[in-house]
Amino acid sequence: MFMLPAPADRILARYRIETALPVEQVVETIAGEQSSGTFLPVPGETDELKARARARIIEITPLESAAAPSLPGGRVPKSGAGPVSYRRVECTLSFPLANVGPNLPTLLATVCGNLYELAEHTGCKLLDLALPPAFSDRYPGPQFGVAGTRRLTGVTGRPILGTIVKPSVGLSPAQTAELVRSLGEAGIDFIKDDELMADPPHSPLAERVAAVMRVLRDLADRTGRQVMYAFNITDEVDAMYRHHDTVLAAGGTCVMASIHSVGLAGLAALRRHSALPIHGHRNGWGLYCRHPWLGVEFPAWQQLWRLAGVDHLHVNGLQNKFWEPDDSVVRSIEACRTPLFRPDDTALPVISSGQWGGQAPETYRRAGTTDLMYLAGGGIMAHPLGPAAGLRALQQAWQAAADGVSLEDAARSHPELRATLEAFGARSR
């Protein structure tokens, strides 16, 4: 399904391109702009340099044409012979690794850089990447991944079930800890801060860590189970280090960062400092992918963040509250679970957004695995019998999914699941 491994000295990038101009020429322009060329021939671009540094076209596959451009500002042919048609292709470019070296930030400038602005096209989307092993030599990849997260949570044979603190913002550290206590006592595996809140005046990170970890240590003493709490430490680099150390010192087992907010360099710095799993939140992702002819698709994008070091990566969820179709979510789950260079460099897919348990059977069927983190926010917190019952309903839904029992059948002997179906079931029918 995904691209083959790249040769040791090349970087492969697959794109979808739309243009009103001769399409081979446009792909060649992109290859030139993103390697040794510019808009005019320059004296220094010798044949020897071109042979060494210029990107090459590997293949161009035609797709259906369109009558109107997907993006504004594209050039059209000068001679007006009939209506303009916008030709669409998939194509693969091959860049010399030596142009950039194994450097993720410069790689981004190459495969996701100025090419989006070229007037030669009216659509440009990066679909997939194949990177050579030199990137794996330089970048450590996930430190904990699936196995490490299972070890820290003690959860085996089923998804790690979790929630997001809601309301997203506004709770004090004491209120957050109180909520954590009731969820922890109900048996939750994982809780995370919302991405909207990291170290605000109304809930300073250090105070929140102290309050929450007091509850979780107490709970672990009583039950032997360590709930994993992902503290949102998204911030400047030095502040992230400090916050990470605060979490670690308090016995915490996870930190969270919004990947687009901290950037590739920020995330890689956190990874090199971290002794904890990094929960990667992809908020803002819609900006990169919602338009079919602009931006980047997740199978390409997630590679960069896994190399930089995320252990968990958000992938949206089936029948979500967002715009994204299920097929796209399934592809993202598969991408996170496909090894890049080593069997253990996968990221744990985090399923989230409008989840309440009703999606469990279909999620299990399509993902084909329980190596998932499955988060319900409102689905737990707004359960008619309260958050603890919301969690039990989620556990029951996943048990039913794993047993191949329909939710309706399982609900007969499980009142919490029954209440969930009655309250939220109508939403998805």
Place this chain on the structure above:
Amino acid sequence: MFMLPAPADRILARYRIETALPVEQVVETIAGEQSSGTFLPVPGETDELKARARARIIEITPLESAAAPSLPGGRVPKSGAGPVSYRRVECTLSFPLANVGPNLPTLLATVCGNLYELAEHTGCKLLDLALPPAFSDRYPGPQFGVAGTRRLTGVTGRPILGTIVKPSVGLSPAQTAELVRSLGEAGIDFIKDDELMADPPHSPLAERVAAVMRVLRDLADRTGRQVMYAFNITDEVDAMYRHHDTVLAAGGTCVMASIHSVGLAGLAALRRHSALPIHGHRNGWGLYCRHPWLGVEFPAWQQLWRLAGVDHLHVNGLQNKFWEPDDSVVRSIEACRTPLFRPDDTALPVISSGQWGGQAPETYRRAGTTDLMYLAGGGIMAHPLGPAAGLRALQQAWQAAADGVSLEDAARSHPELRATLEAFGARSR
């Protein structure tokens, strides 16, 4: 033209939204999702918490409706009474500063986060921001800006004229230094690495710095003029520190970073470490802005990077080789030059992309200032009489623009400018 200052305790964000659903309700959903709400009412969202933490709608201004959706995946009304119309509005939301604190990465999750993915709309673009002074208290802003860059280059009363090393990639440190020598001897003010190249095997940063700075120190000894060279140090955080120190130790006066590649946390870290101006390259920007109904516009975006600390910021150029219309480029120049909190927290706009001097009069007329950096790559390097003549032609074009003389008139007494017009003039007519 831009938004008014925000109150001390609020963050204002203006958006363009498109939706098939009742528009006030959709704007309210966005306000809720990006503050204290979620897709279901939860027990903890009390009236007190809502009053304190929920984002408020300041205004909604209707725009013309559309017959088709701009983005896929949007919900449509359930009752099929006639064809669906997509209503468009501009609206301003007000977020409590206390939700996030003066934290740029969390601010990004709030104003540029999950809202792009909501199925309630079929178009969402962040247009502008107004931030409270707390951001200026925490973030240092540009360290050198316009005045500091003029001081270091010794250029007054005209734009700082520069070029990009071309071919972008593939030259050895010695070849780069040779090119720098000829441009320096011709009187160039500024040279930069291309964004595609930072510390690759074929031109390691340390070797390039040594070779280039040897030439520039020698030139400064002979002429008293210090050419500013922006070394591309885009990399992981620790590597950027190391590369910065290498440039500083060699007597260099500028470092360059690709802002989207290093991210807000990476750039802020570099700024706190740096003793040199930071040249901010915005490659990848097309991904954020090319579609009119997705992403973010530059007047909003540039504020984040200036606060984080860039001194120079790329803004494209008039009659550029990219897709962007001139009006948008002019708005970006104005945005960079509009103070946020202090008169000196502006960024020097860097005009680049397909520039060759022919755009000088119109650039001067529309920007209304010479506080600009004006870069020509191919326009200098591909000049028919060679790079040194290309630079002189650029100087002559700007002199003519400042004197109010047409380029055609000026070309009569300036053979380099005449050759430029003959070679490149046809491209823009």
